[in-house]
Amino acid sequence: MAESTVHPPSKALVAQPTLSHRLRASATALLFLLPAAALVITFFIVPVIITLYISMTDMSTSTFSDPNFIGLQNYSRMFRSGAMGKIVRNTVFYVGTTLALFNVGMALVIALLTTHIPRRSGAFFRALWLLPRITPSVVYIMIWKYLAADAPFGVFNQVLQPLGIAPENWVLAAPWTMVILVNGFIGASFGMIIFTSAIESIPESYLHASRVDGATALQTIRYVILPLLRWPLLFVMTYQTLSLMTSFEQILLLTDGGPGYYTTETWALQAYHRALSNYFGNVNFGLGAALAAVLVLIGVILAIVYLRVFRFGELVQEPKIETL
C-alpha cells in the first residue's frame, strides 16, 4: 500500500474490502448520512406512507380527529366523479401542448438560434430566457396578468387592437393560451440549457463537412444536429412530462383552475384544492390524498424508468477510497 500513494492503485492491486472494513466504513458513513437521512425519511418516506393511508380513509374537516377506514372508496369515487373526465382531459391537453410547443419545441429553437449566432449574443439571449425561472413566481404571474389586462392598460390589447381584434382581459378570454404561455416561458429554459450544451459538444468537423457538402443551415440541422440530439430530446421529454404533470403553482396563481367550472383545473391542482384549500368549504383530505397517490405512483414509475433508460449504472460508480 505504501508505494501506491503516488499513483492511484489499479483495481487488481487493492485488497478486496473485507467485511470488517465495510462495517467500519458503514459506521463512519452513518455519521455523515444521518442528518440527511433523517430529513429524507421524515419528509419523503413517511409522507408517502401517510398519503397512501389517508387516501383509504374518509378524513375531512368534519371527521378530522376520528377518520374511518374505507378501503378504496376514494379511488372509485374519484373515477366516478363527473368532473374527473374534464380534469383528465385538461391535464393531458396541458402537458401535451406545453411540452410540444415550449419545453421541447421552443427550447430547441432557442438553443439552435443562440448557438448559431456569436457566443456572447447567444449567452445574452439564453440569460433572458432563464429570467422567468429565477423570478419569484408571484412577480412573474403579476407581469403576465398585466400584459393581458383590460383595454386601456394591457400591452396585448395595444398590439392586437390595430389588427382589428377586440380588446379583452386575456386571462379570462383565453385562459388556456395564457396558462400555456406562462408555464411554457418558464419551462423552455430547461431544455434550452440541455440542448445548448449538447449542440456545443458536436465536433466542429461534422458541421464543416456538412457545409462543404453544400448543405443549407436547415439541412444541417435536420440531418446532422437533430440525429445527434436524440438522447437529450428523449431525456427532456420524459423529465418534463413529469414536471408538468405535477406542477400547479403557476396555474394556481394565474387562474386558480378557472374561470368558471374547472376550465383550467389540472390533476395536481385538483389534489391541492381538495386537500389543502377551502374550495367548496369542506376540505377533503381523503380524496385529495387519493388524487395525490395516483401522481406519486406515476412519479415513482417514471422516475425509475427514466433512471434505467438514462444509464443509471454509470452514475453509481464505486467510490474511490474504499479500503482505507
Place this chain on the structure above:
Amino acid sequence: MIEERFRARNILPYLLLLLLTSPLLVGYLWLIIATFSRRTFGLQPDSLTLANWQFLWNFDTWQGSIWAVTLNTLLLAAGLAIVVVALSSLAGYALSRLDFIGRRAFMSLTLVLHAFPSVTLLIAIYFVLRELRLYNTIAGVILVKVALEMPLGMWLMKGFFDNVPWDIERAAMVDGASRLRIWWQIVLPLIRPGIAALAIFSFISGWNEFLIPYTFILSRQRATLAVYLQQLVGDSRFVDYGQVAAIGLFQMLPVLLFFLFTQRYLLNIYAGGVKGGA
C-alpha cells in the same frame, strides 16, 4: 447582391430571437416602468412618481412594515442555504468516499427522489408538520424545503467530491486523522466553488419560494415576501399595480444581482434538473 443575401442571413436569427423573446422583454420592461409611474397604458406611463416606493420607509401601510416581511424571507433563504449546504456536503462526502453497506440502495433512492414530484406530498407533509409542532413556523418551512432540495444537493456535492484527487486525503489518513476532520479541514476547502454555487442556488430558491409558506404558514407576522405580495395582488380593495410592481421588483432585486454575477455557476445547477414551473 451576394453581400445583401449574406447580411440578411446574419440578421435573420437575431430577428427571430427578438420576436420569440419579445413577451419577456416587454414584460420585464413594464415591471420597471410601472414601479415609477402612477398608471401605465401599455408601456406608456401617465406621470412619473416615486410614490410607489413609499413602502420602503412608510411603515403605516395596512399590512405593517415591509422590513419585517423581508426579514422573514431572509431567514428562510439563509436558513435554507446553510442547512442544505451543511447536510449535502456531509452526505455527499460519504457517497463519494465511503464504501458503506447499502450505498447502492441509498444512491438509487437519492436519484429516484431527485426525479420525484415532491409537491404531491404536500398534503401528507401537513400532517407531519402538525405532529412535530412545526406547522405555522418558519423553521418548519425551512425543514420541508431543505428535505425537498436534499436529493439535488447530495448529488451535486458528491460530484464535486468525486473531482477532488484523493492522494492528499490518503496522506492525512495514514497520519491518523479522523474522517470527520479530513472532511472539514482538507476536502471542504477544496470544493469552495461548489459550495458557493449550491448556497446561492438554495438562497434564491428559498427567497422565491411561494407554495410552501403559502400552504404551511397562517400568521401574517410570519409571512414571506412572496406570500405578502400574493395577498396584495389577490385583495380586491387593493388594485394599485404601481405599488405591487414596486414590491415585486424589490423582491426580485437580490435575485437579479446574484444572477448577474454568478450566472455561469448557476447554469450548471439548473441544467441538473430543477423542478417546479415545469
